[in-house]
Every structure is written in C-alpha cells, then in structure tokens.
Amino acid sequence: MKRNYLKTAMIFFACFGFLLATNALAAPKKIVIGHPACLSGKYAKAGEQAIGGVKACIDWVNNVYGGVQVAGKKLPLAYKYYDCESKKEAVTSLIARLITVNKVNVVFSAYSSGLTLRGAPVAESHGMLYMDHGGANNKIFRQGFKYIVQTIGPATNYHQGTLNMIQKVDPKAKKVALAYEDSEFAKMVMHGAEGHAKKLGFNVVFKRTYPKGVTDLTPLLSALKASKPDFIIGGGHFEDGQLFNRQMADLDIDVKALSLIAAATLPAFYKALTSMAEGVMGPSHWEYGVKYSVEEAKKVGLNWIGPDQDEFVALFKKALGKEIIPDYHAAEAGAQVLAYVLAVEKADSLDTRKVRAALGDLTFMSFYGGWDVDDTGLQVGHSMVDVQWQMGKRIIVWPKEAQTGDVAYPMPTFAEKARGKVALPR
C-alpha cells in the first residue's frame, strides 16, 4: 500500500516537473511592455499622454502591422503599467514588480530625468532593457548603464535646430544672447546651445541665468539689450517665458529672432500675449502638423515604420477615449514602441543583449521623426522641430522635412506688432 502511494507521488511529481519545464521552455505568446507611468503627481499630464502614445502604437502594431515577427512567429504586443505617482520610491518597487511578477520584456522609464535615473539601477540589475522617453539629461548616458536607450532628444539638442536655421537664413547674424532659467533642465539646454553656437561660428555676446519663479526680468533684459544681440534664445517654463516676452516688449528690445523653450510652443502663450507673440519661436520634440512621411524618409535614406500622423492621432484619441490632440510626450512614447518592435525583429530574439545591440544599429523614421542612438544609448537621430507663431497660428518652420511653412525672419519689431503687423515669411 505504502509503495503504491510512493509510486503515485513520484508519477505526480514527475508530471508536475515536466509541466513546469515545458512551461518554462515554451515560446512566449506575447511581448509585454512594462511601464511605471506617471498617472498622478507632478508629471500626471505628461504621463497620461505617454500612456496614450504607447497604447496607440501598440494598437497599430497589433492590428495594422500584424504583430512582431520573431523566431518565425508574429507575436502581439501587450502593455502593463502602474501609477508611480511621479515619485522615486514607487518607481523602483514597480519596476521590480514588472520584471519579476509580470515578466515584461522591456521597461519604459517614468517621465523626467530624475525618475529615469532612479529606475536605471534596478533595470540593470535584472539585465532588463530600459527605454527612456522622458529623461532628457545627457548625463544619464555617461553613467555606464548598459541597457538604457533614449528616444526623447537630449537636452543639449533643444536649440541646435534653431541655431542651424538662423545660420542658414541669415549668415550675417553672428551675435547671440543666451538667457535661461536656473534649473537642471534649462541649464543643460544652455550648455548645448552655447557649444553648438560656438561650433557654428556665432559670437555669444550675453549669457546669464535667472532664478526659478522670477517675477521681474527687467535687470537681466536691460543688460541683455546693452549687448545688442542679433537674436535671443533662452527660457525655462511657461510663466517665465511669458514674462520674458512681455518685458522685452516693455523695454523695446527688438531682435531678429526670439526662441523660448517650453513656453512658446503652447497655445496659452499666444492667448496670453496675443500680437506680442507674433514671430516668436520655440523648439519642440514633435508638434501636430509635422510632415514626416514615407516620402521624406526615402529622401533622407531612412526606413519608415508606423502610422502616419493622422492615423496616430486617431489611435491616440481612441486609446484615451478623449478628444485631445497628442503632444510630444505621446509621440516620443509611441515612437519608442516602434523602435522596440524594429529592434526585436532585427535581433530576431527577445534577449535583452541582442535587442540592445540591435537598437544600437537601428535607424528609421516614423511620424515622430528620425531615430538613431550612439554607443551609450543617447538619442542622436531625432531633430527637434522649431515652431513659430505666424498670424496667430503655430507654423513648423524647421527642419525642412517636417516644416509646414517658411520662417518669418526677421520677426516684426514690438512697435510694428503693436500697430498690428503680423509675422509672415518673405
């Protein structure tokens, strides 16, 4: 009797072991993207957009593209996300859960450089691919992380397109003034702009920062006026950008071009300043209206993948169930899905090392623009777009492959704007 029990138990354990082994060896039925998203807290707005962007592109991959081709099979993408509340303590615990409990194949970082940095050591310790669509700080990629790859353009690139454009449209303009907010992000943008300006042969005649939450920029602008720049680049956030423009008008500081980060691309900027904002520019990772397409990709010798812009917008609205236009947070998160899909197909594997290596060799174009990373994972293939207010409308004026109109250069003086003159290309 005892022997029978023993036999039964042995057979049972053998079957159980076999089942476990076959389960472990079984090919995956889907590819899961994990994301400690910022659904609440200070980055909630960017977080919601990112979720919409990821869902929209997953929808496209599964239903239009037909899934991800890997090891002779088409696998669908799935998406698992939690709310990290924009807090670093939650980011690490949720990434660990996504990797160990949900068994995701890739982790998308939370928004911001700080939260991206917080999650990187945990992802690295699990040998997990970690894709960054919200941390623009270049220093993240100098820390020696092996599995991190960036989709968002680095902060140092923000004003490079503006400088390239001005050099092209007005080679005589040589004097540039830099005036940025004193914050981690804006100062990184300023370092990049300064380096690029010098490389292009511009003369930096003024360089200064102003504190966060500033309420009066008159002293800084008066000093800036005395340096007689041809054009000004700077900014930090919406409030100080608006103040910058308004007080430039008060002090009659007329320059050929003004480009402000973060503020000038927002509709609220023109609403608050009306005619004073005419001709003012701002860089953005992506704007609704960009003209990236299969044809543009062919022209620059890149492969195209993903939905076109209108298809992406429709999928985004469907994903969130809201009638809102996606912003760049959505576009970069969506483009990251496409980059991952191409890399898995190129590697023909889900192995982190192979996919990371494939991402390093990957170049392509999508509705978001170009995509390419260097050896450290830093994004080098994506160009910022420059947006300019012309007749109360946001026109994408740079780069050529994305533009919806020519640049209005030089922009009207503040006296002309007060008389009703609008910015129009010549």
Next chain:
Amino acid sequence: MKKEITKYYPLIPVFAAYLLLFLIGRNISGMWQLVAMLLFYCALGQAFNIFLGMTGYVDFGYVAFMGIGTYGMALAITKLAHIEGLGIGIIIIGFILALLMSTLLSVAVGAVALRLRGAYFAIATIGVNEGFRFLIEGARIWNGSEGLIFTAQLNEILGREAASSLMTYWADIMVLIIAALAAFVTLYYMRSKIGYALTALREDEDAAKVMGINVTKYKIIAFITSACFAGLVGATSWALKTPYVFPPEVFEIHYTIEAIIIVLLGGAGTLLGPVAGGLIYGISKYYLAIFMPGFQLLIFAPIIIIIIVLFPEGVVGMLKYRLKDSALARFII
C-alpha cells in the same frame, strides 16, 4: 539585571517586523524593492518620531535634513572618487559628512526656530527648508540647480557589480539598520531622564519649565538626534540607492508631509507606531497603485481620514490602550 533587559522588551516587535520584512524581501521573488520602499517609510517615520512624537513640535522643514544628508554622501563620492585606495572608505566618509552636515544644520535651525512654538515654529521650519534650497540653487553651491549625478563615480570606486548591488540591495540593508538604530535610540530616550523631560514638555512646556526642566536643552537633543537620522536616511535611501541629487527633489516638502502622516497613522510618541504607520502607508500606496492606477490617491485619502478618526492616538496608540492590562502590554509602547 533582569529589569535592565525587560526595559528593552518593546524592541522585540519592532525588530521582529524588520526581520519579517527582510525575510519576505529575500525569499519572495520581486518583493525586495517593495520591502526597500517600506523600510524607507519606516525609517523616515522612526527618525521623525524622535522629535515630533516626543516633543509634540511639528517640523515642516524636516526634509531639509534628509536633503543635506544626501548632499553629504554625494559630495564625498564626487570629490573623493579620484583618490585611489580609498574604496569603501569613501562611503564611510560620506556617512560622517552626512551626520556632520545634518548636525550643523539642525544646530543652526534649532538655535533660532526652537525659540518659537506652535504655528510659528512650523512656519519658520518651512522657511528654512525653502530658503536652504534656494541658497543652494541661487548661490550655485554644490553645482547649484544642475545637481550632482554620480553613478559613474560609484562604479569607479566600487566596480560595476559591487556598485549595482549597493544601489539595489546594500543601500536598503543600511536603511534597515538605520531604522533599527533609530528605534533603539527612541527607546533609550524614552527610558531615560531625557524621555521623562521630553514627555513633561510635550504635555505642558511652561509647567515643565517651572518644575526646573531645561526644556531648551532637551528639545535641542531631540531635534539634533532626529535630524541626524534624517541625514543618514537621505545618505542611504537617496544618495546611495539613487546616485543623483537635484535640489527640487531632495528638498520637496512632500516627504515631510509623508513623515507626519506615517507618525500620526501609527501613533505619535510610540515606539512601534512609525513601523505600523510606515507599513500601512507603504503597502496601501503600493497595492492601490497596482490595482487602481491613477485613482489610488482618491481612495487613499479617505482611508487615512478614517484611520485617524477611528484611532486618534494612532493604530499603536489604540493597541496600547486595548492591551494595557495584558501580558503583551510590556511589548507595545
């Protein structure tokens, strides 16, 4: 001798809770980072309780001590990484710097703010926190608003593998040790003259003064002790676990609010309270974030209100009351 030992009995449930957390983290796959988060909240509550719980003063600028401790460790790593042969010694120097800097800041703040009471004290401490942050940013001290990122230096000092295990495991073990040490110091204070003096001043500061207690001295002792532990928590949980410091993040008042909630949930002035508060707070937040992403704060706020209304003395305060005549009473204080 027996009496000496029995007075430390209340540490048993505290240490048992930490041991249980450690075992869960070590043995259940995917739980370590959750345990790390819970340990952070427990350590934060335990450190904050030394001042709030024992004096009744609410320090809204408490996070400044965590921030300065983070800077202490960050400066040691960034400034000494190039010196060969120091190795792990840099981390020890970092802890010493964190302790020194948080002590100096607490002495400076305490000397002024502890002359105030109630709302005036609370407002003054908020001012110190914000003022200190703007000083670092405005005067461009320690790289100003750009902050410090030092994972690469940590790799250089310890090697990639060791640095990785420091960031994902050993830093959390250090937090556990700090939390346990804070509990021990709390009990030591409770059972000594310092604790009796602090209890007297918490109940009625003027009466305590009349009775001949040097209230300023004891308030400063509690304030500096609490600040030192905050500095150590910052140096480990923020600088070693996440090798970067951005001023807006390490001086974010939100962490002080979290510390207050943890202490009040568990029971201010109790030994086990911060552990109970940290666990309730951390576990609720974690599982609500998983099962109801985006809505957890809507659900969490009423939960906190209900707990505080039902147990105004905190969960451990209620337990203490219920168990006062039982054999368990000596373990729960």
